[in-house]
Amino acid sequence: MHNSQDVQVPFGPQHPALKEPESFLITLRGEKITASSVKIGYNHRGIEKACEERTYIQDLYLIERICGICSHSHATAFAQAVEEIAGLEIPKRALYIRSLIGELERVHSHLLWLGVAGHEIGFDTLLMYTWRDREVVMDILALLTGNRVNYGMNTIGGVRRDITPSQAKEVLKAVDILEERTKYYIKIATQETTIIERLSGVGVLSKKDAISLGAVGPTARASGVARDVRKDDPYAAYGELDFKVITSDKCDVYGRTVVRVLELMESYKMIRQILKDMPEGPLTVRAPRKIPAGEAASRYEAPRGEDFHYVRSNGTEKPDRVKVRAPTLANVQAVSKMLEDRYLADMPIVIAAIDPCFSCTDRSIVIKNSGTRNSKTIPWEVLHVQSIEWYKEHKGIDFSALNKKYAKSFKI
């Protein structure tokens, strides 16, 4: 495939077009991408290992911090696994509250995504609008949980806070406002020519590829794969809620946009139903400190797709193994396929369209020689030289000539 016209361009791990540390090596022929490879892992924090050295309840808070957006998703998935091993029957009211926070989290995540997508295609008005509206749901989350993110709502055995009637009223008021705004976004997404033209046929992932590459969440659903853990493997209160699994057969970024805005409407419907049907009763059951030996696989439909947790216990107060597979790791494989034979200019929106979350994905860097003892400060110039050397050694890309030319302005 390689010929002399091919140019290799490294993107990242720090790059203005990317919102998180990830690195792509793109091979270009003219404006077209002929090959691409992705490298992730820059946010690896050793969380799985850290979980083995902490108690279950400490782990719950650590796991909630895997991701700042789907924090409730991870915490719930973990709590479900531990509760299953311990054989706990969670009170219904707690299950309803878990679903309520879960759907509010989805609303905030999808609105955030819509803004980012607008930004990536130069439609910053959409970013400003959606992020303004997103504040409505952030305020509600803060009202219910005390926090805008990392809600701390879960505990092993139930939830920590109740929803009062006056809070429920505020939620309903907010949902009315958000629903009206979302109808406007649906109108934009389905009628605004610029959006339709810019996103249609971009980042194509066929249904067959979506299945064979293991895509999950809105990425899969926009390729016609009707998979949703809430429906397929119901947890929390989803077995009793009435909602549709939104799919699209467009198989492109446009389809992913439509799926997400329509999912917002389903979330509003569910939030109203939860508040109407939420049974009275206790919020928690008592959970033992030591969890009997066992194992459980737990799944959760996070805003980005299936979140998979596996927990193995050994009868002590600390787990033997905690495994987390966040949805982005399942979807990142599909990105190379979506970029194939596409224009370079489509790259940012194609990547954004899986709604990547690399903090989630790279959960697990353990910092050796941490603390002040062996730490050292690396000056900027040295880092600069190191990065140039690194690219030369690992990617075969030599910037030295260019650097020499600009040495004065770079001050190296």
Added chain:
Amino acid sequence: MSAEESIKQELENKFPFFKDAVVIKRQRRIFADVPQERFFDVFNYLVRDMQFSHLCTITGMDEGETFGVIYHLSRDGVVVFSLRIHISHEAPKIKTVTGYFLEADAYERELEDLLGIKVEGLASGQRYPLPDNWPKDDHPLRKDWKLKSEVDHA
């Protein structure tokens, strides 16, 4: 008969050695241990004949004497079948399943980096998730692995 029971039955009929190995933990959750030499027989049957077409992830763990590797498969996103093998701790080696699932690439690189399990047949490529300058023989998810600073303080 429930879907889980019919899966168990079908597997036991097909693979006599599987008798009593398939455990239905609860609705939609099945676990089974399989000897490493029979792994691909069962895995192939689950994926090709029983339509377990989604690999949720692969979990590796240090079990002391052995390493455990669990392949979490799901059918139509509904039933999750966790198929486990135990492999030697001295020379941990498995064969890749990327021929079945391309997305297994990242999961198998995690096994190589974090536990030091050699995955035969895995295409050459970049490591994941540890940094490029991380020592090749240092695997943090092994039970005897401690933070360097902890060792220093001990």
